[in-house]
Every structure is written in structure tokens, then in C-alpha cells.
Amino acid sequence: xxxxxxxxxxxxxxxxxxxxxxxxxxxxxxxxxxxxxxxxxxxxxxxxxxxxxxxxxxxxxxxxxxxxxxxxxxxxxxxxxxxxxxxxxxxxxxxxxxxxxxxxxxxxxxxxxxxxxxxxxxxxxxxxxxxxxxxxxxxxxxxxxxxxxxxxxxxxxxxxxxxxxxxxxxxxxxxxxxxxxxxxxxxxxxxxxxxxxxxxxxxxxxxxxxxxxxxxxxxxxxxxxxxxxxxxxxxxxxxxxxxxxxxxxxxxxxxxxxxxxxxxxxxxxxxxxxxxxxxxxxxxxxxxxxxxxxxxxxxxxxxxxxxxxxxxxxxxxxxxxxxxxxxxxxxxxxxxxxxxxxxxxxxxxxxxxxxxxxxxxxxxxxxxxxxxxxxxxxxxxxxxxxxxxxxxxxxxxxxxxxxxxxxxxxxxxxxxxxxxxxxxxxxxxxxxxxxxxxxxxxxxxxxxxxxxxxxxxx
Ligand SMILES: [Cu+2]
Numbered sequence: 434x435x436x437x438x439x440x441x442x443x444x445x446x447x448x449x450x451x452x453x454x455x456x457x458x459x460x461x462x463x464x465x466x467x468x469x470x471x472x473x474x475x476x477x478x479x480x481x482x483x484x485x486x487x488x489x490x491x492x493x494x495x496x497x498x499x500x501x502x503x504x505x506x507x508x509x510x511x512x513x514x515x516x517x518x519x520x521x522x523x524x525x526x527x528x529x530x531x532x533x534x535x536x537x538x539x540x541x542x543x544x545x546x547x548x549x550x551x552x553x554x555x556x557x558x559x560x561x562x563x564x565x566x567x568x569x570x571x572x573x574x575x576x577x578x579x580x581x582x583x584x585x586x587x588x589x590x591x592x593x594x595x596x597x598x599x600x601x602x603x604x605x606x607x608x609x610x611x612x613x614x615x616x617x618x619x620x621x622x623x624x625x626x627x628x629x630x631x632x633x634x635x636x637x638x639x640x641x642x643x644x645x646x647x648x649x650x651x652x653x654x655x656x657x658x659x660x661x662x663x664x665x666x667x668x669x670x671x672x673x674x675x676x677x678x679x680x681x682x683x684x685x686x687x688x689x690x691x692x693x694x695x696x697x698x699x700x701x702x703x704x705x706x707x708x709x710x711x712x713x714x715x716x717x718x719x720x721x722x723x724x725x726x727x728x729x730x731x732x733x734x735x736x737x738x739x740x741x742x743x744x745x746x747x748x749x750x751x752x753x754x755x756x757x758x759x760x761x762x763x764x765x766x767x768x769x770x771x772x773x774x775x776x777x778x779x780x781x782x783x784x785x786x787x788x789x790x791x792x793x794x795x796x797x798x799x800x801x802x803x804x805x806x807x808x809x810x811x812x813x814x815x816x817x818x819x820x821x822x823x824x825x826x827x828x829x830x831x832x833x834x835x836x837x838x839x840x841x842x843x844x845x846x847x848x849x850x851x852x853x854x855x856x857x858x859x860x861x862x863x864x865x866x867x868x869x870x871x872x873x874x875x876x877x878x879x880x881x882x883x884x885x886x887x888x889x890x891x
Contacts, residue, residue, distance in 0.1 A: 570597035
């Protein structure tokens with residue numbers, strides 16, 4: 434598996450013009466929604482968060498003039514800076530009590546404000562400015578440092594991304610941390626009782642010591658709202674979504690942030706993940722050795738206050754059937770792609786001479802264009818599909834279980850999966866967290882969508 438990257442580079446070098454390569458490389462780094470630094474202006478203020486059971490709650494959060502049309506948002510704006518930047522964050526407090534921001538992992542100095550227990554605070558109507566140098570690339574959390582049991586619950590939190598000097602396509606300053614796409618996953622939860630009492634100003638009734646959540650969020654939205662587009666008008670304080678998408682064989686970086694107060698085991702279906710960094714530090718036994726302490730897992734605990742950089746990939750290798758729905762003996766027209774890619778490896782692959790115990794190099798086993806695992810080329814789906822009349826059609830059923838051609842849906846069913854993408858559920862493995870206030874499905878769920886290579890993602 435680790436040679437897949439090399440195979441891809443080989444194919445591109447052989448088949449594409451340099452200028453085309455550069456264009457594709459820049460497009461392939463799916464952007465994380467956020468605002469670029471190094472100077473930020475945040476206001477702590479109020480807004481309303483809509484839950485997927487149809488309710489809405491008062492939240493406290495951060496607003497920035499250059500994010501979400503200047504409206505308060507949950508989570509706060511994702512702050513994106515470069516390694517070495519001197520970062521300044523000016524916080525204006527429009528809340529009824531003192532507040533502050535802490536930046537775990539950064540050496541922060543503050544100007545203005547009043548001393549708090551763990552950070553310099555801004556009183557209501559006042560300002561405080563924080564300054565730090567982004568010395569280490571990685572994924573970080575920022576959140577309230579004032580009465581965090583209440584203020585984090587109320588929504589004063591966000592993510593900070595420090596891009597390495599090596600370039601935006603790397604998680605850290607090591608070639609093995611290169612990725613094709615990246616997505617942010619800020620995990621939080623909320624207890625409606627605290628938000629109701631706070632909205633009514635009944636602060637003496639707010640008890641955070643018996644805090645019990647009933648709603649769970651990925652990037653500030655419950656499922657299925659987190660699969661809607663970013664910046665939809667019906668979620669004015671929840672601009673971010675969480676819809677990871679990729680093409681087979683790509684390396685996807687998930688920057689996961691435990692921004693709430695509870696642990697959440699998060700399960701990545703479809704393949705194990707590889708954890709390459711924690712709290713903005715690449716896992717490595719020594720300088721230059723790369724992420725060689727990375728561990729693989731199907732489910733990883735999201736820890737409050739901790740971040741983790743996780744790589745996930747999927748290639749259909751050794752699936753045992755042809756996910757592209759190629760029928761045996763049929764040669765598929767590739768004229769449209771041969772101009773850019775030097776033809777299909779799988780069309781020329783000879784299964785009779787293939788020795789799985791002694792396989793040739795990856796570039797002769799994986800298709801140049803689709804990333805198909807050639808020994809599975811044309812191998813039929815191992816199960817006889819039920820008759821169409823016996824199927825229950827979900828919204829994401831495309832008329833085919835494959836990445837290949839689309840079929841006909843049942844009469845009257847428009848379907849949502851118009852690209853015949855392949856869906857893997859990613860979700861909390863605390864099963865109660867698959868609800869929104871006891872309504873299923875909801876909460877901390879999304880789907881990774883593996884798209885056919887012909888489907889444009891960006
Ligand atoms: Cu699962």
C-alpha cells in the first residue's frame with residue numbers, strides 16, 4: 434500500500450505535461466473552510482444553533498468579519514497560518530461575562546484585558562490581544578480559557594491549522610506526511626438544559642458538574658445537516674459541513690479536534706486509519722524519520738482538548754470483485770483519457786501470469802487512471818443481487834452498488850447519489866451519539882464518499 438503514492442507520481446510523470454500537473458496538484462488539495470492569518474479579529478457573541486431534530490438553542494461563539502458573513506459561528510472560524518508566522522488574535526467581548534481564549538501548544542503573550550485564572554480576559558465590551566509564534570506545524574484547538582466548563586459547552590471553541598514550511602500538501606515537514614485531500618473534523622457535544630438556563634439568564638440554575646449531552650456535532654452540525662453544503666442560509670451560525678470525498682487510492686488527511694468536554698470513539702469504516710500526529714506533533718522516533726510511530730486503528734478515541742492528524746485511504750485492493758462494474762471480455766473506451774494518461778494497465782493485465790505471492794511493482798498491478806486493482810478487473814460481484822422489486826431504495830442508492838455506470842432507480846425515486854459514489858459510514862461508536870435529542874438518525878455521523886475517478890470533486 435505504501436507504494437501507491439509512488440505509482441501515482443510515476444503515472445503522472447509519464448503522461449502529463451508539467452503545467453497540467455501543477456494545476457491538478459493545486460486543485461486536489463480540497464480546501465478546509467477557514468480564514469488566513471496571521472492577524473485575526475474575533476468577537477465573542479451570541480447566535481442560535483439548529484439541531485437536526487428541528488430545535489434551536491442559544492450558543493456563544495466567535496464571529497470574524499471575514500468569515501460566515503461576519504456572523505457568530507459554531508465552531509469558531511478555522512484559523513489557518515503558516516509555520517513561523519507571528520499570529521495575533523484580537524478578541525472583543527460582546528458577552529455578558531468575562532471571556533478569554535487559550536491556544537494549547539502555543540507560547541502566548543497577551544496585551545490588554547484583565548488577569549484571569551489561566552488567561553488574560555476581556556471584560557464585557559472590552560478587548561484583549563493574544564500573540565504567539567506558530568513554531569510547529571499541525572492541528573490545534575483554541576477555546577475559552579474562562580470558566581471553560583460553561584463557555585466551551587456554550588460554543589466558544591475552534592480549530593487552528595499551522596501549515597508546514599514544506600508546503601500546504603503536507604501535514605508536517607516530512608515527505609511521508611503528504612496528502613491528496615484534507616478535511617477538518619471538530620467534534621463537540623451539548624446539553625440543552627445549560628443553553629436554556631443561560632438564555633433565560635438563570636445562571637444560578639446552570640450546573641455543569643452533572644453535564645449530560647443529548648446532541649453531538651461534527652463541525653458544529655448534527656447528521657444529516659453536516660452533509661448539506663457549507664454556508665446554507667438555514668444554518669446561519671453553522672457554516673461548516675463534514676462531507677469527506679475522495680477518489681480511489683488518494684490519501685486523505687483528517688484533522689480531528691476534540692473540542693468539547695467528552696470522549697468520543699470515532700469509527701472510520703472502510704479501512705483502518707493511520708494516526709500520524711497528535712497535538713501538533715508528528716509521531717516519530719527521531720528527527721527526519723517520519724511518522725514511524727504512527728498507529729493503525731479502526732476506531733480512535735477523540736479526547737477532549739486533544740487533536741490528532743489521521744490518514745485514511747482506500748483503493749479497493751483485494752476486494753475480490755470489480756467495483757467499477759467492468760464486465761468480463763468487454764474493452765472499455767478510454768479515448769477520452771488516453772490523451773492525458775498512457776492507457777489502462779488493467780486492460781493489458783494478464784491474470785494467468787500474475788503471482789499474488791510475488792507481485793510485480795504497483796504500477797503494473799493498479800490501473801494507471803482508475804486505481805483499480807487489476808487482479809479484480811472484470812470479476813463479478815460475488816453475490817446475486819435481489820430483484821429490483823425486492824430492494825428498498827435509500828436516497829443514496831444510485832441504481833448500482835458499484836463505482837461504475839449508473840442504473841435506473843425505482844420509478845419516482847430521484848435519488849441523491851447521482852454520481853454512484855461508494856459510501857462508508859464514519860461515526861461515533863458510542864451508539865447513543867447517533868441521535869439528536871433521542872431522534873435517530875442524527876448526532877455524530879457522516880459518510881466518506883469514494884467517487885469514481887471521472888467524477889470531479891473540487
Ligand atoms: Cu462503525
